[in-house]
Amino acid sequence: xxxxxxxxxxxxxxxxxxxxxxxxxxxxxxxxxxxxxxxxxxxxxxxxxxxxxxxxxxxxxxxxxxxxxxxxxxxxxxxxxxxxxxxxxxxxxxxxxxxxxxxxxxxxxxxxxxxxxxxxxxxxxxxxxxxxxxxxxxxxxxxxxxxxxxxxxxxxxxxxxxxxxxxxxxxxxxxxxxxxxxxxxxxxxxxxxxxxxxxxxxxxxxxxxxxxxxxxxxxx
Amino acid sequence: xxxxxxxxxxxxxxxxxxxxxxxxxxxxxxxxxxxxxxxxxxxxxxxxxxxxxxxxxxxxxxxxxxxxxxxxxxxxxxxxxxxxxxxxxxxxxxxxxxxxxxxxxxxxxxxxxxxxxxxxxxxxxxxxxxxxxxxxxxxxxxxxxxxxxxx
Numbered sequence: 001x002x003x004x005x006x007x008x009x010x011x012x013x014x015x016x017x018x019x020x021x022x023x024x025x026x027x028x029x030x031x032x033x034x035x036x037x038x039x040x041x042x043x044x045x046x047x048x049x050x051x052x053x054x055x056x057x058x059x060x061x062x063x064x065x066x067x068x069x070x071x072x073x074x075x076x077x078x079x080x081x082x083x084x085x086x087x088x089x090x091x092x093x094x095x096x097x098x099x100x101x102x103x104x105x106x107x108x109x110x111x112x113x114x115x116x117x118x119x120x121x122x123x124x125x126x127x128x129x130x131x132x133x134x135x136x137x138x139x140x141x142x143x144x145x146x147x148x149x150x151x152x153x154x155x156x157x158x159x160x161x162x163x164x165x166x167x168x169x170x171x172x173x174x175x176x177x178x179x180x181x182x183x184x185x186x187x188x189x190x191x192x193x194x195x196x197x198x199x200x201x202x203x204x205x206x207x208x209x210x211x212x213x214x215x216x217x218x219x220x
Numbered sequence: 221x222x223x224x225x226x227x228x229x230x231x232x233x234x235x236x237x238x239x240x241x242x243x244x245x246x247x248x249x250x251x252x253x254x255x256x257x258x259x260x261x262x263x264x265x266x267x268x269x270x271x272x273x274x275x276x277x278x279x280x281x282x283x284x285x286x287x288x289x290x291x292x293x294x295x296x297x298x299x300x301x302x303x304x305x306x307x308x309x310x311x312x313x314x315x316x317x318x319x320x321x322x323x324x325x326x327x328x329x330x331x332x333x334x335x336x337x338x339x340x341x342x343x344x345x346x347x348x349x350x351x352x353x354x355x356x357x358x359x360x361x362x363x364x365x366x367x368x369x370x371x
Contacts, residue, residue, distance in 0.1 A: 117320025119312070179362060181303040186312030208309035212300075216308065 005095035012061040012093040020046055021054045025063060028055075032160065032169050034067060034085035055086050065089045092175075103175060110180045119183060126190035127197075134198015145199050148219055152192070157215055168215035177216070185216045192217050224367045225264055225333045226292045229342035230326040232318040234284045238275060246317045249310045250275065256305055257290070262297020265336055266290035279339045284319075289342050291331065295364055298328075302361070324349040327358045330367050 016022045023044045028035045035043075041051035058064040068082040113122050137154075138145050149166055152159045158169035171177055177184035185208060193203040196219070210216040236242035250273050257263055267274045267289035277287055292298035301307060327345040331337055345358040354363035 117315055119315040123312070181308060182311045182314065185308055189309075189312065208306070208312070210304045210306075210308045212304060 003099035003101045005097075005099070008062060009093050009095045012063050013095055015057060015061050015063070018054070020044065020050070021058060024051060024054050025058055028064060028086050029088050029158070029169075030160075032158075034069070034087045036071065036083050036085055040086065052084075059086070061093075062089055062091055063093065106176050107179065110176055110183055114180060114183055119186065122183065122187050123190040126187045127194040130191040130194020130196075131198040132194070134195040136198070138199055145201075148192075148196055148199065148201055148205070151195050151199060152219075155195075159219075162218075164220065165209075166219040167209075168217060171215040181216075185210065188215070189217050192219070223333055224330040226295055226298055226328055227289070227331045227337045227342070227345075228292065228298055228326065228328050229287065229289045229337075229345060231280070231285050231287050231321070231346065232314070232325065233282070233321060234286060235317060235319055243317055245313060246310075253307055253310055256307065257301055260297070260301040260305065262293035263301070264291040264293060267339070277339065279343065287339060287342065289337060289339060291336065295328070299361060324360070326360060328360060328364070329358050330356075 016025060024040050027040055027043045031039075037048055037052045037055060040055060041048040044051065055064065059066050064086045065088070067085050067087070069085055070080070070082045113119070134151065137151055149159045152166075152168060156170055156172045159166050160169055161167075171188075173184050173188060177188070189206055189208050192206040196205055197203045205219045207218055207220055208216050209218040234243065238247060254266070254268075254273055257266060267277065267287070269276050274288055275286055278285060279287055290298075292301075302311075324346055327342070327349045329345050348355075349358040349360070352358070354360050354365070356365040359365045
């Protein structure tokens with residue numbers, strides 16, 4: 001990622017100022033799957049043609065990706081055209097002013113922790129940081145404590161219910177965890193254990209349950 | 221089936237004896253994790269004694285060093301097992317069980333399908349990686365080389 005935001009990044013962020021576009025983007029992201037124009041239009045409550053226009057704008061900006069697939073059972077002639085389906089794009093969009101490159105620093109620090117074999121120290125620091133952050137979001141009596149779902153949502157994990165488990169659609173450390181999975185996923189587990197502890201919940205609810213395409217931590 | 225399979229070796233220096241309390245967590249995971257590997261997509265072979273694991277094999281002068289040697293159908297299947305199963309969680313405890321090693325502790329290389337690498341060969345690959353850095357004859361997860369790059 002460049003330190004100076006590219007035109008592409010700025011255009012993408014600018015696009016999301018429009019409330020309809022933001023709602024469409026939010027719907028596609030929250031679905032965690034491929035979404036058709038009809039589904040998106042219905043969810044957001046706009047006409048199909050308007051949804052299509054905005055969805056394609058989001059594709060142009062690199063926020064969404066497109067694939068074509070036949071939705072019905074029918075194949076061959078008469079099955080109709082394949083539907084245009086939208087999902088969140090794999091890339092990242094970011095802009096900071098003044099320019100900051102925490103990504104570079106994070107990679108160097110992770111490399112050093114790995115070289116130094118300081119996994120356990122990192123895990124302890126993550127647990128402390130999570131616990132502190134968890135305590136920080138408790139309103140204090142008489143307010144009700146926030147749920148772990150709310151806390152994780154606020155931190156960008158995009159939690160969703162999967163049976164009795166709470167899974168996390170987004171890994172906030174995706175670039176780093178791809179390169180240092182053992183280090184970063186264990187760190188993330190301790191961080192979420194700490195968050196649970198901090199809000200007065202049971203830390204043991206956080207477990208590693210790795211899978212492609214989502215965060216490796218689940219809350220049971 | 222691909223004509224070449226991926227061999228992997230990793231070594232680890234025990235912080236304490238295997239039968240002591242410090243390593244109890246590791247020992248408890250041996251059987252389930254090995255069973256998970258055996259059942260994983262792409263698994264071909266792993267080094268083991270009649271105990272069902274390789275913990276008794278100590279090929280180095282420093283007999284605290286254990287070796288783990290296996291063969292997989294592809295880079296992706298090995299990576300999937302290592303980082304996208306419960307194996308990942310177990311690896312999170314590595315520093316409680318094993319000392320940090322200054323030299324490379326993991327090496328990957330391509331072998332003709334149907335052949336099984338020896339421990340001596342695995343040692344040579346680790347030494348090659350230490351001497352030359354990642355290359356087509358000894359590489360790592362972070363710096364992989366495709367099959368065709370071997371020749």
